[in-house]
Amino acid sequence: MRAKYRPLWLNEEGDLEVLDQRYLPHEELTRILKTGQDATEAISDMTVRGAGVIGNVAAMGVYLLAREFEGDKAKIIQEASKIRASRPTAVNLMWAVDKMVEVIKNSDDVLNDAREEAIKICDEDVRRSEAIGKIGCDIIEDIMKKKGLKSINILTHCNAGWLAIIDSGTALAPIYEAKRRGIDVHVWVDETRPRNQGANLTSWELLDAGVDHTIIADNTGGHLMQHNMVDMVITGADRVTRCGDAANKIGTYLKALSAKDNNIPFYIALPLSTFDLESCDGVKEIDIEMRSEDEVHIMRGLDSDGNPQEIRITPKGSKAVNYGFDVTPARLITGLITEAGLIEANEKAIKELK
């Protein structure tokens, strides 16, 4: 049964059903995942995306492996490595698979324990998301108080709402909490080319929640910041190093530079599972996923009859390149909003937290 604000659930047949995010906002379709291979595909082709949900589907994918291989630990663990490699940048993915493998190794009832653990990993995100929302909203109220604002303009990049981390997201969780507290909040939604997770997913979520928002081309944020039209920036992250460098959707770094140049607070919201304590210098050490150039060439939308349609927007003969993420150095980040509290983006603060 699907609960609202959950993009994945175990259906009545016991299979994993997910909201197919590739077709939003134009079509609400679901996809049924029956095997570990299905989960790997759904992650790598971006049927599901977003740091938390990738981890959730990976965990559920390991459960599907347990079902498929009837508790054969060696086989399950071997196949789980394929899920773990389905996308290179998201650290929650590795974290979730490792956690599942650990449980399976020590289990006497693999199928049941794997199922329980996968459900637990999903349910824990709800609690994390709620905590991030409250802590982030306290920061919003603090900024409004200090600046004497009656309403606040927040810019976000990509999608870190409930489609990314159940059930209210990371970057969007403070915004949903602000709405609940009756704060007058307006969100600048970066379109987020080439896959348009902002225009497709964040705006769809905010429309549904009745949060005032405006979609902008990714080029626009700097101008808005120069003209005092942005009071704070909040984004999610796919991996944050122990020194506080944050890998997030490509283009985040440019917004962080602009925020710094205009003295605008720039926050990253993330669950603790997004920290990668193995790495420090994010620009040098984080593996950045390169995706198909077709994501740049081809756009999806509705034609004038309201039918879904794909078009090629670039000249045939021109090549494109498509890096999925960039790294925002810690020096540009005002603070990290985690379920365990707000901390500074530096090694000392992160080590104390973990």
Next chain:
Amino acid sequence: MRAKYRPLWLNEEGDLEVLDQRYLPHEELTRILKTGQDATEAISDMTVRGAGVIGNVAAMGVYLLAREFEGDKAKIIQEASKIRASRPTAVNLMWAVDKMVEVIKNSDDVLNDAREEAIKICDEDVRRSEAIGKIGCDIIEDIMKKKGLKSINILTHCNAGWLAIIDSGTALAPIYEAKRRGIDVHVWVDETRPRNQGANLTSWELLDAGVDHTIIADNTGGHLMQHNMVDMVITGADRVTRCGDAANKIGTYLKALSAKDNNIPFYIALPLSTFDLESCDGVKEIDIEMRSEDEVHIMRGLDSDGNPQEIRITPKGSKAVNYGFDVTPARLITGLITEAGLIEANEKAIKELK
């Protein structure tokens, strides 16, 4: 008769014919302008765009007014003010109309003098563009020499090629000159949302000229710069203040910030007619055009049958906002490449030049 690399020309009927840039790269259509009103429309609906070409079409538009009103100076000058107001940010537009009005005021043969002056304004751009190309290419060679490079990667934003300034552009002129000199040059082409002048026009020009290039989402430049994949940035400008602040296509400021953060030279190429000596602080003083939000919502391209198609890419119900330009402060600009030489982006250097 149309000469190659000219997006506007007087046709056999004596009307102004222009390449309709709204349909490139998918269709090569032309539009015939018979009246001053036609010219105003073609500029404001972006049939023609680009700092130089806007000025050219404005000058030709004043000639069309002279033809329409049979040399009635008062009427021509009155109507010319509408052309002058067709787009607010481009200073060449005002410059060209003012120059035409001056000639008409002092003329004994309005129709002939207006025609001659409009042709002269266009022809002078060819010389300017050539000079900018040579000076800019010397800088390219200098950077390659200093860094010991065998090939060079140049990033550009929007389109400042021959579609923008006849007949080889400003930002692209040094690249075309590099190609002529046999330099191994590769261009990173910012897509340039929301109107995609990079993906639509710059890539089309570079394909035609056989210049190696790769289209990237506007979000990508920062990552490339962090990873030493960009050796220099060159863009055009729509208005540069006497203090060196440059208004150019929205998003230019973000690339300039990133270039600064990574010690990459950032150049603006412009004809002297793009300087606006009346203003100094560009962020405060330059009027930034706001265009229709539909440019964010609607994309144009080719469907799978190769037919031109428009699609809506955002959810119905979400609003968008569309600022056409932003301002890059002089402190982020390495140098200004003009037909009169390379200068620093500051008041002293600009005043000495003019």
